[in-house]
Amino acid sequence: MCRMDKLAILAVLLVTCAGTSHAQDVAESAAATSNSSAATRAVQPSTMLIATPAQDNKSAYMVVPDGPSQQKTNRKDFEDNAGPNAGKLLLRSTPSGADIFINDRLVGRTPLLMVIAPGKYTIRMRGTRQDSGSKVVGLMPKETQTVAITLKERYPSSIIIH
Numbered sequence: 001m002c003r004m005d006k007l008a009i010l011a012v013l014l015v016t017c018a019g020t021s022h023a024q025d026v027a028e029s030a031a032a033t034s035n036s037s038a039a040t041r042a043v044q045p046s047t048m049l050i051a052t053p054a055q056d057n058k059s060a061y062m063v064v065p066d067g068p069s070q071q072k073t074n075r076k077d078f079e080d081n082a083g084p085n086a087g088k089l090l091l092r093s094t095p096s097g098a099d100i101f102i103n104d105r106l107v108g109r110t111p112l113l114m115v116i117a118p119g120k121y122t123i124r125m126r127g128t129r130q131d132s133g134s135k136v137v138g139l140m141p142k143e144t145q146t147v148a149i150t151l152k153e154r155y156p157s158s159i160i161i162h
Contacts, residue, residue, distance in 0.1 A: 070106060071106045071107055071108050072108075074102075074105040074106055074107050075107040075108055075114065077105075078102065078105075078107065078114060078116050078117070079114065079115050079116065081117055082115050082116055082117045083117050085117075085118055085141035085142055086115045086116060086117060086118070086141075086142070087115075087116060087117075087118050087139040087140060087141060087142060087143040087144065087145065088113060088114065088115055088116070088143075088144040088145070089113070089114045089116055089121075089123075089137070089139065089144075089145055089146075089147060090111070090112075090113050090144065090145070090146040090147070091110055091111065091112045091113075091114065091123065091125070091147050092110050092111045092146065092147070092148045092149075093110040093111075093125045093127065093133075093148070093149050093150070093151055094148070094149075094150045094151065095127065095130070095151065096109075096110050096111055097109055097110060097127065097128075098110045098125040098126055098127040098130065098149075098151060099125065099126045099127075100112055100123070100124075100125055101123070101124040101125070101126070102114075102116075102121050102122070102123055103121055103122055104122070104124070110125060116139065117139075118139050118140055118141045118143070119138075119139060120136065120137070120138050120139075121136070121137050121139065122134060122135075122136050122137075123135050123136075123137055123147050123149070125149045125151065126151075127151045129153060129154060130151035130152060130153055130154055131151060131152050131153075131154050132151070133149040133150065133151050134149070135147055135149060
């Protein structure tokens with residue numbers, strides 16, 4: 001039996017036995033019977049970690065993330081640190097629905113109103129079929145500023161054949 005066949009069998013056995021204490025025994029016995037068992041015996045792992053899916057997940061292969069999304073966390077971080085002299089940024093794009101990055105941190109999709117601390121920020125927007133656009137914005141205390149970026153199409157929406 002070739003080495004790839006043995007690895008495939010080992011993988012099937014590990015998936016079948018995942019979640020049981022028997023998985024470690026299966027892995028060790030498969031390693032002991034393979035041609036490379038001498039190398040396997042020389043380097044024995046102390047523990048074997050088997051990934052288990054989340055409890056409320058319906059799929060054994062897709063793990064449901066815990067907590068809020070990264071964009072909500074980033075937006076909340078900006079807003080929590082805004083302070084008493086916070087300014088407001090109204091972020092818009094043409095077409096709307098572009099991802100918004102403030103200082104390279106994803107904060108949401110356009111249109112979006114953010115309460116943010118005064119300062120200098122790099123605003124970048126990226127659409128699904130559009131090029132990204134960016135602007136550097138200086139926000140003064142208690143100022144409201146509108147940032148509008150027009151995204152040009154990267155890929156044509158229609159093709160004309162002559």
